[in-house]
Amino acid sequence: MDFINAIIVLLNYTIIPALTYGSQLALGAIFVTLIYGILRFANFATGDMMSFGTMFAVLLTYYFQSLGINLGIFPTALITIPLATFMMILYMLSIDKFVFEYYRIKKSPPVQLAMVSVGVMFVTQAIIRIIIGPADRTFLDGEKFILKASEFKEITGLNEGLTIKSTQAITIVITMIAVSIMFWFLNKTKTGTSMRAYSDNEDLALLSGIDPKKVVLITWIIAGILATIGGVLYGLDKSYRPFVYFNNMLPIFAAAIVGGIGNPFGAFLGGYVIAFAEIFLTYAYKKFFTYILPEALEPNSMMQILSTDYKFAVSFSILVIVLLFRPSGIFKGKTL
Amino acid sequence: MAFFEGNKMTAGYGSGPDIISSCSINADRGEIVAILGPNGAGKSTAMKAMLGLLNLKSGSVLMDGKDISSLSPQDRVKAGISFVPQTRNVFADLTVRENLEVGAFLREDDVNKVIEDIYELFPILNEKKSQKVGELSGGQRQQVALGRALMIRPSVLMLDEPTAGVSPIVMDELFEHIIKVKETNVAIIMVEQNAKQALSISDRGYVLVTGENKFEGSGNELLNDPEVRRSFLGA
Numbered sequence: 001m002d003f004i005n006a007i008i009v010l011l012n013y014t015i016i017p018a019l020t021y022g023s024q025l026a027l028g029a030i031f032v033t034l035i036y037g038i039l040r041f042a043n044f045a046t047g048d049m050m051s052f053g054t055m056f057a058v059l060l061t062y063y064f065q066s067l068g069i070n071l072g073i074f075p076t077a078l079i080t081i082p083l084a085t086f087m088m089i090l091y092m093l094s095i096d097k098f099v100f101e102y103y104r105i106k107k108s109p110p111v112q113l114a115m116v117s118v119g120v121m122f123v124t125q126a127i128i129r130i131i132i133g134p135a136d137r138t139f140l141d142g143e144k145f146i147l148k149a150s151e152f153k154e155i156t157g158l159n160e161g162l163t164i165k166s167t168q169a170i171t172i173v174i175t176m177i178a179v180s181i182m183f184w185f186l187n188k189t190k191t192g193t194s195m196r197a198y199s200d201n202e203d204l205a206l207l208s209g210i211d212p213k214k215v216v217l218i219t220w221i222i223a224g225i226l227a228t229i230g231g232v233l234y235g236l237d238k239s240y241r242p243f244v245y246f247n248n249m250l251p252i253f254a255a256a257i258v259g260g261i262g263n264p265f266g267a268f269l270g271g272y273v274i275a276f277a278e279i280f281l282t283y284a285y286k287k288f289f290t291y292i293l294p295e296a297l298e299p300n301s302m303m304q305i306l307s308t309d310y311k312f313a314v315s316f317s318i319l320v321i322v323l324l325f326r327p328s329g330i331f332k333g334k335t336l
Numbered sequence: 337m338a339f340f341e342g343n344k345m346t347a348g349y350g351s352g353p354d355i356i357s358s359c360s361i362n363a364d365r366g367e368i369v370a371i372l373g374p375n376g377a378g379k380s381t382a383m384k385a386m387l388g389l390l391n392l393k394s395g396s397v398l399m400d401g402k403d404i405s406s407l408s409p410q411d412r413v414k415a416g417i418s419f420v421p422q423t424r425n426v427f428a429d430l431t432v433r434e435n436l437e438v439g440a441f442l443r444e445d446d447v448n449k450v451i452e453d454i455y456e457l458f459p460i461l462n463e464k465k466s467q468k469v470g471e472l473s474g475g476q477r478q479q480v481a482l483g484r485a486l487m488i489r490p491s492v493l494m495l496d497e498p499t500a501g502v503s504p505i506v507m508d509e510l511f512e513h514i515i516k517v518k519e520t521n522v523a524i525i526m527v528e529q530n531a532k533q534a535l536s537i538s539d540r541g542y543v544l545v546t547g548e549n550k551f552e553g554s555g556n557e558l559l560n561d562p563e564v565r566r567s568f569l570g571a
């Protein structure tokens with residue numbers, strides 16, 4: 001019994017939250033890696049672009065709510081995703097048209113494009129500030145829990161309760177669907193193949209008749225879809241604080257680099273690597289050990305490796321270690 | 337007048353100096369033409385100029401009597417000119433089959449038939465079709481590069497050092513493949529470091545030095561020319 005209780009503690013406080021957070025990071029990391037693999041620069045506006053898309057989902061959710069439109073037990077935000085994604089893609093394409101394209105045609109070095117993306121980041125932040133402001137907003141409605149701790153205890157008779165928030169289940173399910181569709185697209189369609197070919201060997205791709213404009217367009221569209229979905233899922237799960245997305249760029253870049261930058265599948269796995277590392281290293285295991293150890297050995301301390309204040313240090317350390325020892329990422333394979 | 341002609345081409349990279357000057361190369365269908373010369377002579381540059389990868393300052397490129405000098409490289413590929421570059425001539429992260437498919441992106445018809453033909457010509461590619469090209473040996477990669485170039489069923493094939501970095505046995509094998517392609521009535525121009533072997537399978541050859549035509553003649557003529565032998569064939 002104690003053993004099962006211990007497992008439930010882990011599931012409840014580490015594994016399920018890590019799967020959720022990992023999914024959100026994975027979507028951001030695939031975004032980073034796609035832009036890097038095809039447009040060939042590190043996009044520092046990633047976090048704020050995710051925030052930008054989410055902002056529309058928040059505003060539209062409020063609008064739908066005011067009209068009395070909702071999804072019953074599901075969050076209203078889900079029906080806003082297509083429209084929010086559309087706005088996001090429009091924004092990305094206009095930024096590309098007015099900013100990035102110029103440097104791409106000039107064949108500027110990647111560092112220059114990265115610096116330009118820092119400028120785009122500031123502009124995006126300013127637009128968000130003007131449109132919605134910096135305040136913390138909740139836009140989650142519908143049923144909050146799939147499984148409540150008390151219900152779980154009642155059903156199983158265990159001491160420990162297992163809670164599954166609907167945002168957690170929605171995050172994991174939607175991420176799996178979105179990522180599967182994306183990989184199917186990249187690997188099985190002609191357009192996907194041309195994107196991978198372009199990322200692999202641009203000159204040869206051009207000679208094979210691959211249209212670079214189309215590749216760039218499709219890349220922004222896919223990136224826009226992933227960024228909006230990732231941003232909305234994160235906002236639903238935690239609440240929408242516009243400028244937190246900027247901070248999330250550290251774990252997102254860490255995930256992309258751990259997975260081997262330019263490799264979408266690596267970025268996907270990298271999201272979970274970072275999330276699990278962050279949560280496993282900052283979780284206080286006292287309760288867990290109380291269950292599995294005999295009473296005499298029960299820990300007095302919190303049994304926490306790192307304070308949660310240091311969670312960004314985890315991503316940062318992983319990032320540094322990977323860059324030092326396995327700069328091509330910890331998974332096999334190179335690019336798209 | 338030959339099927340594919342570069343006439344008195346003068347060109348350089350960007351605003352840099354002329355790399356080739358008044359250089360002329362031509363090939364007819366069903367003919368293998370070798371371009372030889374020391375490193376840095378402008379052999380690759382001459383090929384790129386014929387494909388339109390760099391602009392001509394003067395001179396022209398003709399195909400089947402039509403001036404194609406103003407066509408983009410992509411349009412020249414569409415017109416049936418295929419090119420295998422000296423370096424990075426495959427998609428290393430894609431599978432063998434995907435490499436062939438990308439090679440056929442400019443075709444509108446069913447590519448499966450063409451892929452089957454390529455597999456027949458290079459059986460090893462059929463065997464390795466699902467493997468990433470980056471994991472293949474140098475000789476196998478060159479076959480992928482050739483196969484990819486053949487996917488548009490070109491009438492002109494330009495090969496920049498198709499046997500670079502492969503063993504003599506594999507080189508002979510590749511040359512045999514190239515002869516088979518020539519027999520399908522394709523005009524083949526190839527740059528080669530293995531001058532003797534290349535001339536022995538070529539109908540004609542050119543020797544370029546500092547971007548200019550220095551010698552030209554049939555394969556045998558060049559092989560037996562004492563000056564060419566002394567300076568370029570190492571004997």
Ligand SMILES: Nc1ncnc2c1ncn2[C@@H]1O[C@H](COP(=O)(O)OP(=O)(O)OP(=O)(O)O)[C@@H](O)[C@H]1O
Pocket residue numbers: 349352355373374375376377378379380381382422
């Ligand atoms: N992309 C480029 N930009 C500027 N200069 C170049 C470029 N490529 C080649 N060159 C210059 O043009 C000259 C001829 O190069 P090219 O590659 O045509 O020689 P090559 O005969 O093919 O030599 P190799 O046998 O080594 O392949 C060299 O001096 C080289 O430095």
Ligand SMILES: [Mg+2]
Pocket residue numbers: 379380381422496527
């Ligand atoms: Mg060369």
